[in-house]
Amino acid sequence: MSRRVLMEGSCAMAEGAIQAGCRFYAGYPITPSTEILEYMATRLPQVGGVCMNAESEIEAIGMVWGAAGCGVRAMTASTGQGISLMQESFAELANAQIPIVAVNMCRGQGDYFQATRGGGHGDYRFIVLAPSSAQEAVDLIQQAFHLADKWRNPVMVMGDFLLAHTSELVEFHTPDEPPLPPKTWATTGAKDRPSLTLSPLGPAEKLSTNLAASLAAVTQKHPAIKAAEVRVDTGWTDDADLVVVAFGFPGRFAKYAVRLAREQGLRVGYIRPISLWPFPAEAVAAAAERAKALAVFELNAGQMIEDVQLAALGRVPIHAIGGISHDHSGFGVGPALTVDNVLARIRDLCPRAAA
Amino acid sequence: MTESLAPTPSMRKVFDKPELLLNTEHSLCPGCGEPIALRLMLELIHELGLRERTICVAGIGCYTAFPMIMDIDVLQALHGRAPSVATGVKRVRPDAFVFTMQGDGDMVSEGLQEVLHSAARGERITAIVLNNGVFGETGGHATATTVIGQHTKTTPGGRSREQHGNPIKISELIAQLDGSAYVARAAVHTPASIKLTRQYLHDAFQCQLEGRGLSFVEILTMCPTDWFVAPDQGPAWLEENLKQAYPLGVIKSV
Numbered sequence: 389m390s391r392r393v394l395m396e397g398s399c400a401m402a403e404g405a406i407q408a409g410c411r412f413y414a415g416y417p418i419t420p421s422t423e424i425l426e427y428m429a430t431r432l433p434q435v436g437g438v439c440m441n442a443e444s445e446i447e448a449i450g451m452v453w454g455a456a457g458c459g460v461r462a463m464t465a466s467t468g469q470g471i472s473l474m475q476e477s478f479a480e481l482a483n484a485q486i487p488i489v490a491v492n493m494c495r496g497q498g499d500y501f502q503a504t505r506g507g508g509h510g511d512y513r514f515i516v517l518a519p520s521s522a523q524e525a526v527d528l529i530q531q532a533f534h535l536a537d538k539w540r541n542p543v544m545v546m547g548d549f550l551l552a553h554t555s556e557l558v559e560f561h562t563p564d565e566p567p568l569p570p571k572t573w574a575t576t577g578a579k580d581r582p583s584l585t586l587s588p589l590g591p592a593e594k595l596s597t598n599l600a601a602s603l604a605a606v607t608q609k610h611p612a613i614k615a616a617e618v619r620v621d622t623g624w625t626d627d628a629d630l631v632v633v634a635f636g637f638p639g640r641f642a643k644y645a646v647r648l649a650r651e652q653g654l655r656v657g658y659i660r661p662i663s664l665w666p667f668p669a670e671a672v673a674a675a676a677e678r679a680k681a682l683a684v685f686e687l688n689a690g691q692m693i694e695d696v697q698l699a700a701l702g703r704v705p706i707h708a709i710g711g712i713s714h715d716h717s718g719f720g721v722g723p724a725l726t727v728d729n730v731l732a733r734i735r736d737l738c739p740r741a742a743a
Numbered sequence: 744m745t746e747s748l749a750p751t752p753s754m755r756k757v758f759d760k761p762e763l764l765l766n767t768e769h770s771l772c773p774g775c776g777e778p779i780a781l782r783l784m785l786e787l788i789h790e791l792g793l794r795e796r797t798i799c800v801a802g803i804g805c806y807t808a809f810p811m812i813m814d815i816d817v818l819q820a821l822h823g824r825a826p827s828v829a830t831g832v833k834r835v836r837p838d839a840f841v842f843t844m845q846g847d848g849d850m851v852s853e854g855l856q857e858v859l860h861s862a863a864r865g866e867r868i869t870a871i872v873l874n875n876g877v878f879g880e881t882g883g884h885a886t887a888t889t890v891i892g893q894h895t896k897t898t899p900g901g902r903s904r905e906q907h908g909n910p911i912k913i914s915e916l917i918a919q920l921d922g923s924a925y926v927a928r929a930a931v932h933t934p935a936s937i938k939l940t941r942q943y944l945h946d947a948f949q950c951q952l953e954g955r956g957l958s959f960v961e962i963l964t965m966c967p968t969d970w971f972v973a974p975d976q977g978p979a980w981l982e983e984n985l986k987q988a989y990p991l992g993v994i995k996s997v
Contacts, residue, residue, distance in 0.1 A: 585816075
C-alpha cells in the first residue's frame with residue numbers, strides 16, 4: 389500500500405518518472421526546472437539509471453535521443469528558453485517516431501504556442517499534458533511515458549514555477565497500463581534480426597528510400613491520438629451562463645474562483661484542458677452551445693484562446709480575462725494569479741453573460 | 744629445355760564487396776573518397792566480429808546516403824549532433840560498439856561543441872570525421888576546415904585569413920583534451936594511405952573495446968565535384984592542398 393509523502397512538484401515528477409521506468413535523464417540547469425535535474429542526479433544511479441548534466445540543452449536532447457533510440461525510457465526538462473533550443477530535435481524525434489518525455493517548467497504560461505504548435509519544422513505534433521497539482525503531475529508523467537511508447541511519439545508535460553516549487557502531498561501508484569509491444573524499432577545491435585536504421589529521414593528497412601511514406605506514417609497517427617487521448621476536467625457547465633477555460637496551475641486558481649462564484653449564486657462553470665494537444669475541443673464546443681459566453685484565463689497575451697475560438701466556431705463571445713503577469717523575478721508568479729482577481733473578472737462578465 | 748619462368752596463376756580473391764555492404768550502388772559522385780572510408784569501417788567491423796553489437800550514429804552530409812546500405816544498426820542524428828546522440832547510446836548500452844560518422848561541416852562547423860565535450864568526458868565511442876574541407880552536399884561552400892586559398896562558392900577568391908578566418912585542425916584540438924585516448928589523421932587518396940587509414944581505424948576501434956576513452960580518426964577524403972576539379976584529379980588535389988594543411992599520422996595514443 390502506498391503512502392502519501394510531502395514533496396515539491398519537481399521532485400515528485402522526477403520520482404514519478406523513475407517509477408514509470410525512466411532510466412535516462414539529460415538536462416541543463418535552468419530555473420524553474422533545475423530541481424528535476426538535481427533529483428535525477430541523485431536518484432537515477434540508485435536504480436541503475438544514468439543522469440547527464442549536459443553542456444547545453446541541444447546536447448541534452450541529443451543524449452535523450454540516443455538513449456531513447458536504444459529503447460530506454462528517457463526524459464529531459466527545461467523551461468521555455470531551453471525548450472526553444474531543443475526544437476529542431478523535437479521535430480525530428482517525432483518524425484523518427486522516437487518516444488521521449490520532455491518537461492517544460494514554464495515561466496508563466498507564455499509557452500502554450502511553443503508546446504502545442506511547436507517551434508520546429510514540419511508536420512509533427514507533441515502530445516502535451518498540463519497538470520495543475522503535484523499529484524496530477526505524478527500521474528500524468530507516468531502516463532506520459534506510456535503514451536510516448538504507445539504512440540511512438542514524444543510527449544511534453546507542461547508545469548510552471550508554482551507546480552515546480554510547491555510542496556504537496558503525493559501518492560505514487562504503480563502504473564497500471566496495458567502491456568505494450570516490444571520496441572523492435574530500437575537500435576540495439578543487429579543480433580538475431582535484420583539490421584535497421586532509426587531515422588527521421590526514411591524507413592527502418594535497409595535499401596528503402598520511401599521518405600514520403602515514413603513521414604505520412606507519422607501524421608497518420610494524429611487523428612487516432614486526437615480521438616483517444618483527450619483529457620479534460622470540467623465542472624458546472626450544464627447550466628452555466630459563463631464558462632471559464634484555464635489550464636495548468638492557474639487552472640486550479642480559476643476552478644476555485646468558479647466555485648466561489650457559484651457560492652455567490654453566479655451560474656459559472658469551468659473547463660480545464662489537461663491535454664493541450666489534443667485539445668478538448670468537444671468540451672469547449674458543447675459549452676459554446678449552452679453558455680452565453682466563454683472566458684479564457686491564461687497568463688500570456690492570448691494563446692490558448694485561439695484553440696477555444698477554433699472549438700467555439702463563433703457561437704458565443706469569448707473574453708480574455710488573463711494577460712501577461714510577471715513579478716520582478718520573471719519566473720511568472722505575477723499579481724494576476726490570485727483567486728480574487730479571477731473572481732473579479734468573472735463577476736465583471738456575469739451580468740453580460742446573463743443578459 | 745629450360746625451366747619455365749611463367750608465374751603460377753593465383754586464384755586467391757584479393758578484392759570483394761565488404762560483407763556488411765548491402766548494395767554496391769550509391770548516390771555519391773565519381774571520385775568521392777567517402778565510399779572508400781565506408782568500406783574500411785565495414786570491413787573492420789566484420790573482421791572484429793562487432794556487427795551484432797554495433798550502433799553507428801550518422802550525421803548529415805553526402806554520407807547520409809550510406810545508412811541504408813550498411814548492414815548494421817544505424818541511428819540517424821541531426822547535423823552536428825552525432826556525439827551527444829552517441830553519448831546517450833553508449834551510456835545506456837555500455838557493451839555496444841558505438842561509432843559516429845560525420846563530415847567536417849557537420850562536426851567542425853555546426854557541432855564543434857558536441858565533439859569537444861564528448862572528448863573531454865572521455866566517452867567510450869569512436870568519432871570519425873570525413874574531412875574534405877567543403878560542404879559537399881550543398882554544392883561547395885566553405886566549412887571550418889576549408890584550407891587557406893581554397894576556392895568555394897562562399898570564398899570566391901579563395902579562403903583568406905583576414906576575411907574568413909583560419910581553418911580548424913580538429914584532430915589536434917581533440918588531442919589536447921584529457922578524455923581523448925587515441926587520435927589519428929588519415930587519408931584515402933593513395934593505396935598506401937588507405938592501408939594506413941585501415942590501421943588507424945583498427946587501433947581506434949581497439950581503443951574503444953579496451954575502454955580507454957574517446958577514440959578519434961580524421962579521414963581526409965576527395966571531393967573533386969566541389970573542389971571543382973576532374974574526378975581523377977581528386978587525389979592530387981588532396982595531396983597538394985588538404986594534406987599540406989593537415990599532416991597525417993597518429994597524434995595521440997594513451
